[in-house]
Amino acid sequence: MVIFALKNSALEAIERAQNLAELETSYKAYLGKKGELTLILRSLANLNEAERKVQGKEANDLRNLLEKRFAERKKEIQREEIVIQEKLAIREHVDVTAPGKRLPKGHTHPLTLAQTKAEEIFQTMGFTVAQGPEIETEWYNFDALNIPANHPARDMWDTFWLKPKNAGHLLRTHTSPVQIRYMEKHNPPLRIIAPGRIFRYEATDASHEFNFYQLEGLMVGKEVSVANFKAIIEEFYRQFFGKPVAIRLRPSYFPFTEPSFEVDMRWNKGAWLEMMGAGIVHPNVFRAVGYIPAEWRGFAFGMGLDRLAMMKYQIPDIRLLYSGDLRFLQQF
Structure with missing residues (x-):
């Protein structure tokens, strides 16, 4: 059983x-x-x-x-x-003789297009592209640029300080620290541009963001003058916008340049638009990096890449650049 x-x-x-x-x-x-x-x-x-x-x-x-x-x-x-x-x-048979499916092409971001074009133009004029960290020290972002602690000029930059604040670390408010770092490691004469992202504690609207892109430039030599700067910037705008443009210099104030001026551009034969700040490098900045002011002169400038992109591609609102909206990006 x-x-x-x-x-x-x-x-x-x-x-x-x-x-x-x-x-x-x-x-x-x-x-x-x-x-x-x-x-x-x-x-x-x-x-x-x-x-x-x-x-x-x-x-x-x-x-x-x-x-x-x-x-x-x-x-x-x-x-x-x-x-x-x-x-x-x-x-699941795959016919290897059948034509493949065409993959959709990506689109280059307008900020990338603007930065790439700007770098190409300045490189043809002998400028080197320099980079630096986005998290900076108080020394490079302010002190070395003739903006000491408690100086009223610091109010011009709404700064994101990192905790603890007494450590002196911050999100850079401009790419000028790249100029300081570069001059510390290189002897003049020199020509550089420093494109990159910067941060300002600002309210967001159609023309302002707390995070945006800037391109700064520096040229140091024995006989560098404002005339050299004007000629270079006019040529840059001509190549960037594909046509000659008129610019003017207005007196202004920046702690790291003396004299300082604002650069305006006449856009489409209309009103003057403020495009950048610039000036002759202040002697104290040269002293901070070990240059002898009596032997060297230079000019420095800073412009917003966002504004360049908005003008070139007729973008009405800066916030579109950071929206990630594919309907917007696919137009480029």
């Missing part, structure tokens, strides 16, 4: 197996080292000779039957899996 019941349950388990893993589990349950039939075969030694002959024959016959049926079922499952794989292969 035990052998008969075991035979029926084992054969049912073999038929229920849907994959090789399930079949292997059933095999171990009946014919494994601790399988039910294996335990019966081991227990035959405890029977008398007459019982051992009868039950031994029945158990061995069942083992041979199950071994055969397990092997047959294994081949059946393997054939079934091959059929399934072939059907999947047909369904």
